[in-house]
Amino acid sequence: MADAGADAVHRDGRPASGSETVRVTVAQVAVSDDHVANRVVAADAFRSAARVHAELLVLPEYASGYDRGGVGAEHAEPLEGPFVANLRRLAREHGIAVIAGTTLPGSSGRAVNAVVAVDGAGELAGVYRKVHLYDAFGTRESDRLEPGQADAPPLVLRVGALTFGVLTCYDLRFPESARRVVDAGADVLVYPSAWVAGPLKAEQWRTLLQARAIENTSIAIGVGMAGKGVTGRSVLVGPDGVVGLELGDKPDIRTVDLDPAGVAAVRAANPSLENRRYTVVPR
Structure with missing residues (x-):
């Protein structure tokens, strides 16, 4: 990888160029409707992240519980419930921050x-409630779920020298959502997802992640759920659109080093965020 954007992402275990790199573990796991089993899956992912000294772990959308027929109130747990409590305990024990999808009442x-x-101390840093529900391709998520408020403050998480902006799955198709978290300081866009499989869906997933990275001169990470009916295929894209990591459709866990200097170099060469003439206003 020769240019500044590509150098923002290293995936071979060596430190990236600079002392402020942030090590991120991408956990492309399979999720079932067994909530107890899913907490074990999360714990295993934390152990994998800890072995390589990661600072941030990312799990997919609906990591607490998933049903191909639709996720609804029967899968909901409060923030004080066992899934988030488990995440907080594991984060505190390992000193690793985590971003993960769940379902709330x-x-x-x-x-x-x-x-x-x-965060890495086990404190709940924030919650993003999905704004764009998946009412597309023959599915109606809004029959079972209610949307988050479009004007809610964006969720960003600072880990080391990088700020991670949190969105999820179908939000990827709405570029204004990404721009809003970038305006809140994000260097990295994170999309935990259960991207439903279908004709051209994997191609669209990859292309949209590249677009969000390029137009925001940001790293974009899409962490897909593995399993029947979903695509998997987690992708990490540098701020210049170069794909630095791409997984298949099976469960897999990989770790990458993200270099803030690479993001800064791309933004200096292409100051499109400064040159734009429009702002994003939720409605």
């Missing part, structure tokens, strides 16, 4: 598709 019989961010 909602209102009127529906639930909330959410992503939690927990």
